[in-house]
Amino acid sequence: MTYNLETAEHPEKLRRVAIDPVSRVEGHGKVTILLDDQNKVHQVRLHIVEFRGFEKFIQGRPYWEVPVMVQRLCGICPVSHHLAASKALDVIVGAKRLTPAAEKLRRLMHYGQMLQSHALHFFHLCSPDLLFGFDSDITKRNIVGVAAAHPEIAKRGVLLRKFGQEVIRVTAGKRVHGTGAVPGGMNKSLTIAERDELLKDIYHIVSWSRDAVHLIQKVHIQDPGLYNSFGIFRSNFMSIVGHNGDLDFYHGTLRARDDNGKLIFDGVDYQQYDKYIEEEVRPWSYMKFPFFKSLGREHGWYKVGPLARVQNCDQIATPFAEHERKEFVDYAGGSPMHAPLAYHWTRMIEMLHAAEVIKDLLHDDDLLSDDLMVEGERKMEGIGVIEAPRGTLFHHYRVDENDLITMANLIVSTTNNNQAMNEAVRHVARRYLHGREVTEGLLNHIEVAIRAFDPCLSCATHALGKMPLAVELVDPEGQVIHSLSRS
């Protein structure tokens, strides 16, 4: 766990390769690689090129607006921000424990979000790489190429995503900008018709999710040389875990392990997160670098997300997903798996778990109850944490006596993975670019490593013409000597 390749000794003498922005990653990512005259790699950095201004966007707003407003931070996982903010504001309105109906409705919304997000990531963003190979024809390496070669897989991806969106729509009230969760509970329950409509499809959804796990398991096991080593680095890992150490995306306590799986901390109330986690600012990146205080900056960084969660929990409470978790753990051989491409396998185990939880919730009549709100003693500060699709998400607010937000601190999942993603990119650059000419296929290897983490660099702007992919080779004098672009 070192910072090798983060900073070159004499960058002025090196050639610069920039991947700007990273394709098929939400938002604006940029990778710069400094090479010398022999194409040896001296420095690799994953940059975030957009300053997000989240906190400024939120400060000064009435607290009850926040769960709706924060959905506009991210076009990919608005529900995650909606629920993390609502949980933080539950604390502020004194709602220590939600009604059973409210908590189950929020869980349904959240697990719908996990299902659709994981389906989108796997079928749309990553299956092109996995099914065609990292060096395959670029014109086919996309979802449309998948649809042409594997129409049934592509169709299932679309329908899984659509089902998750429908779960969100009926729980949040709208397809986007939903208002379902409010401080202290929920503002709507399900109608019988809404529940029955979802029940019609859920058994297909569970079945297709199982197939998806088996598909990625097969792809992984068929090429262990690649999948067990591509971009690999060892690190600590963290997530929330639920009751009895269960995998839980909605609520629990913080647990962290070292790279060998040994506990660093466990059972930590996330209202105390700032006693355990600190964020470091580095001059070359807008995105902060969080680390465990007890281990320090150099050794305390960690990874989050599916690969961390599935290995951090003690068990999964739904049977099919638990069976798949055991298969994964057995394959890993009793110690934590750190290969970034194993994110895909664990992501599909989580998708299966989400589908099973949705099925169970749809058979629970609490979803139809109108007992949705609680309140209690008003507080001035609250912290909400959930496991978002990409990893642990923190929302921390302070509110004044006029109900206005005076302080907001968000640690988004991708920030938690910042150092980890940089490490993966450095490994791939060292392994695949060192001493070789740069080609589109080789550059895609860098992007494959980044996409394994499913980073969301938070740009909900997507205007037409806004996001071409440009790759530039720049010599030590700053002259562009070669460029590649996608549009």
Place this chain on the structure above:
Amino acid sequence: MTAPVVVFAVGNPSRGDDAIGPELCGRLAKWLENEGLAERVDLIEDFQLNIEHALDLQGRELALFIDAGENTPTPFIFEQIYPSTAASHTTHALAPEAVLQVFRQTEGAAPPPAFVLCVCGEQFDLGEGLSPTAQDRLAEATGLLEKLFSQPTAAAWSLFTTGR
């Protein structure tokens, strides 16, 4: 009953001129209501286009994608689009042409005739409102939308295309 025309209005209302899509969607909704045409048009607003939007094309006779553009011709482009893979290397979002292509591949049929209205924006920062320039362009684009939905057929719409 599926409405014969579907409109996808794409954008984030809190990111400056990215709000062009949702703003035009709101204006169109009011106009359709006033004209008694609301039942013939489904308006779908979203942050960005994605694979599931291909399913919203099922059973339609005509589709329109409304979006903001950056560095696109001013005040707007209005043109017919066709299924294509070319624009799919973006982010988590799909281009309108790629949504049509996903429909063709997953449904095994040609998508309905589709057009894009892309209004040029100037700034897209979080927390910013619409720029004055975008406000002016919105007025022009609203005028076009009223003409289009007075006669919602592909043949009639093709007479209004601007070309790039």
